Amino acid sequence: MIPTMRQLEALVLVYRHGSLTKAAAEMRVTQSAVSLLIRQIEENFQLRLFDRTTRALRPTLACKDAIPIAERILAGANGLARHMSDLVEVKAGRTTIAVSAGVASALLPRVLARYRADYPDIRVEIFDVAPDDLLPFVTAGDAELGIGSVENADTPDVKIETITQSSLSAIGIKDGRFEKASRLTWDSLEKCNLIAMRRGTRIRSQIDDALARTGRQLKPNLEVSLITTALALTAEGAGISILPAHMLPVAQFPTLAAVPLSRPAIIRHVSLVSRADFVLSPAAQRFVETTRQLLSVRRAADRRGDVSAHSSPKKTRPRIQ
8 A cells, every 4th residue: 555645754754853752743743643654654564664662763774765765755745735836826837828810919918918927937828820720729728718809609618708899990090180080981981092801801701791781892902811911001001901999009000090980880809718618727817817907998998989099089080081
């Protein structure tokens, strides 16, 4: 029978102190309890560990051989206990996060910076994936948590929580007029050079479906596959991008502003995605809390109309050329 941790602790303490009384005091048990633990080991392995006299305990050769191994086992167990405690207190550990490309560019940097400031000892592994790959990546167990836009994921295997949302917007260069508009219509963009996501992407499909219901059709001058490409082109004056407002990273593109589009208004969501049958690690749970805290603030600001993407509440209609 494998000795218990309590038996090994008694063995090591009796060896170190050379006394049942001192070992019992450190273990906070009676002397007879320590004596029983030592006797159980001896009977289990049919080995004498201590030669007992009226004045002292003398370790046998077998005891001396066993002590280093027992000490390593106890040290490993204590180390494991400390590590498990650190995991619970988020002082150690790791987590894996999958994010869609747009989220990775626009939203993740701020969340990750706060998280690493609060939990510097946690290793975070980030996987930036295509939007269509986000859900499979999480359900396959390659990441604990996913952040991105997920539509039509009606499956009991997945837990989805919307954490922020914003309108599809016209994103253009600040010129003193454009950024002051509170809202634009799709019709007002008819004569503009438009930059849109390619057909088949989630954003483009949502646009095409919504406009089709009103008898309209989007006719962009440029189509791209990546949000960052659209923003870079817009920043260089190639046209106006049609993207969700939350996908504009203001720090990266300070010359651009986002103005919500209406008639029809089209809303895009960003969600937390996780497996329904998995319990998130403490590190991942704290990442969720940080994400909720930062993005819920952004969402509240967006409802007030005072986010940097459309910072002025004035309802003047800009002239778009």
